[in-house]
Amino acid sequence: MTPQGSQAPLEFGGPLGAASLMVLLPVTMLHLLLVAGSEPARLLGPPPYLPGLEELWSPQALLLWLAWLGLQAALYLLPARKVAEGQELKDKSRLQYPINGFQALVLTALVVGLGVAVGLPLGTLPEMLLPLAFASTLTAFVFSLLLYLKALLAPASALAPGGNSGNPIYDFFLGRELNPRIRYLDFKYFCELRPGLIGWVLINLALLVQEAKLRGSSSLAMWLVNGFQLLYVGDALWHEEAILTTMDITHDGFGFMLLFGDITWVPFTYSLQAQFLLHHPQALELPMASAICLLNATGYYIFRGANSQKNTFRKNPSDPRVADLETISTATGRQLLVSGWWGMVRHPNYLGDLIMALAWSLPCGTSHLLPYFYLLYFTALLVHREARDERQCLQKYGLAWREYCRRVPYRILPYIY
Numbered sequence: 001m002t003p004q005g006s007q008a009p010l011e012f013g014g015p016l017g018a019a020s021l022m023v024l025l026p027v028t029m030l031h032l033l034l035v036a037g038s039e040p041a042r043l044l045g046p047p048p049y050l051p052g053l054e055e056l057w058s059p060q061a062l063l064l065w066l067a068w069l070g071l072q073a074a075l076y077l078l079p080a081r082k083v084a085e086g087q088e089l090k091d092k093s094r095l096q097y098p099i100n101g102f103q104a105l106v107l108t109a110l111v112v113g114l115g116v117a118v119g120l121p122l123g124t125l126p127e128m129l130l131p132l133a134f135a136s137t138l139t140a141f142v143f144s145l146l147l148y149l150k151a152l153l154a155p156a157s158a159l160a161p162g163g164n165s166g167n168p169i170y171d172f173f174l175g176r177e178l179n180p181r182i183r184y185l186d187f188k189y190f191c192e193l194r195p196g197l198i199g200w201v202l203i204n205l206a207l208l209v210q211e212a213k214l215r216g217s218s219s220l221a222m223w224l225v226n227g228f229q230l231l232y233v234g235d236a237l238w239h240e241e242a243i244l245t246t247m248d249i250t251h252d253g254f255g256f257m258l259l260f261g262d263i264t265w266v267p268f269t270y271s272l273q274a275q276f277l278l279h280h281p282q283a284l285e286l287p288m289a290s291a292i293c294l295l296n297a298t299g300y301y302i303f304r305g306a307n308s309q310k311n312t313f314r315k316n317p318s319d320p321r322v323a324d325l326e327t328i329s330t331a332t333g334r335q336l337l338v339s340g341w342w343g344m345v346r347h348p349n350y351l352g353d354l355i356m357a358l359a360w361s362l363p364c365g366t367s368h369l370l371p372y373f374y375l376l377y378f379t380a381l382l383v384h385r386e387a388r389d390e391r392q393c394l395q396k397y398g399l400a401w402r403e404y405c406r407r408v409p410y411r412i413l414p415y416i417y
């Protein structure tokens with residue numbers, strides 16, 4: 001039996017907020033897909049037209065989507081170069097995770113390359129984005145329901161701290177079980193890094209190919225967006241093990257929010273800049289392109305530096321790369337860094353991520369707000385995420401966290417926020 005009505009405070013506006021988000025997020029995604037292909041490309045205006053069910057629903061798109069999930073699951077189950085252990089769980093056990101995400105990216109590139117060589121029309125993918133996104137949304141709802149039902153059979157120790165309020169809508173949205181898995185296939189870990197992230201760069205690539213077909217060559221702006229986002233995804237898969245200490249894996253249950261976010265929202269909205277560029281070509285001069293590359297490199301340097309510093313420290317505080325950093329001791333026995341990247345602001349990794357988000361939008365010019373959607377959404381997501389993390393850290397570390405906040409007063413942007 002699983003406990004109902006856990007005392008964790010309700011987040012995301014409770015059941016009403018959760019229900020609204022479950023409608024709003026898919027509608028926003030479909031709106032963005034429609035608007036990106038339209039002439040005025042207005043983020044805040046109405047969509048160019050309202051698609052009928054016959055345009056959204058396509059059995060071929062559903063089959064293609066399921067085949068994609070199947071391919072990624074098969075690649076996940078291949079032998080891995082390393083098996084990593086997750087954080088300690090409530091019952092003191094640790095789960096095992098295969099580290100073969102980068103291998104999956106390379107093998108996917110080979111499979112797609114082979115497919116193209118035998119005539120797979122990659123350039124037609126952009127025309128299928130709407131039905132694919134719809135099929136992906138349907139699968140997210142169905143899988144979330146299966147996860148909700150699976151959690152009914154899970155022991156109490158397997159449940160997430162939130163997501164077990166007893167309200168079915170809220171719990172369906174937030175996710176009840178912390179690490180739902182069937183044998184070695186851990187659904188949350190699989191979804192967080194594979195089908196969505198790799199799908200995102202594949203969609204970008206198809207948009208680049210299609211642009212070359214339409215206009216004779218791919219634009220510099222399209223190359224930059226593809227290159228920056230491939231670096232981001234490649235980096236995430238290369239440092240796959242680091243995901244095991246993120247809030248999503250250690251704290252959040254696996255429900256509609258993360259599942260839809262991972263497999264639907266990421267590939268179909270994070271590729272918005274490339275979608276925009278296919279329909280709205282932008283001239284980009286070399287000096288401007290160089291400045292944008294420098295901005296992306298700066299963001300990446302901060303993002304990677306901060307994330308690696310924390311991961312190295314969490315794995316082994318005596319590692320020579322972090323042993324000289326100043327720390328605060330906490331009652332839990334864990335320490336908090338107060339110098340290096342984590343002495344600059346309390347979330348230096350968010351700062352680097354936001355700088356990169358700006359660099360991904362700039363190649364699209366300044367005539368439209370639409371390609372800046374990611375930057376706006378991401379700022380809101382990270383500000384909200386930062387507040388959630390602060391609450392959890394205050395609960396975990398108490399006075400030591402207050403001392404950290406006193407020593408490092410800014411959250412994300414030095415001297416501003």
Ligand SMILES: NC(=O)C1=CN([C@@H]2O[C@H](COP(=O)(O)OP(=O)(O)OC[C@H]3O[C@@H](n4cnc5c(N)ncnc54)[C@H](OP(=O)(O)O)[C@@H]3O)[C@@H](O)[C@H]2O)C=CC1
Pocket residue numbers: 245246247248303307310313314334335336337338342346347349350353381385389392393
């Ligand atoms: N592209 C996208 O859509 C998204 C990207 N991201 C990115 O994912 C990455 C991970 O983000 P997220 O999981 O939110 O959070 P963090 O990687 O920032 O992890 C927060 C945790 O780090 C530990 N921590 C905080 N301060 C310190 C300190 N001073 N010293 C040591 N440990 C500390 C605490 O956990 P503990 O003490 O228990 O170790 C805290 O709970 C970020 O780079 C973020 O930008 C996130 C969301 C969406």
Ligand SMILES: CC(C)CCC[C@@H](C)[C@H]1CC=C2C3=C(CC[C@@]21C)[C@@]1(C)CC[C@H](O)C(C)(C)[C@@H]1CC3
Pocket residue numbers: 025192193232235236243246248257258261262265266
């Ligand atoms: C739209 C919903 C309200 C919220 C959905 C949120 C999800 C899209 C994001 C939650 C945390 C994420 C992370 C990444 C992608 C987006 C989601 C799933 C991440 C995999 C991107 C690549 C990074 O290098 C990372 C650090 C591995 C990220 C981890 C968190």
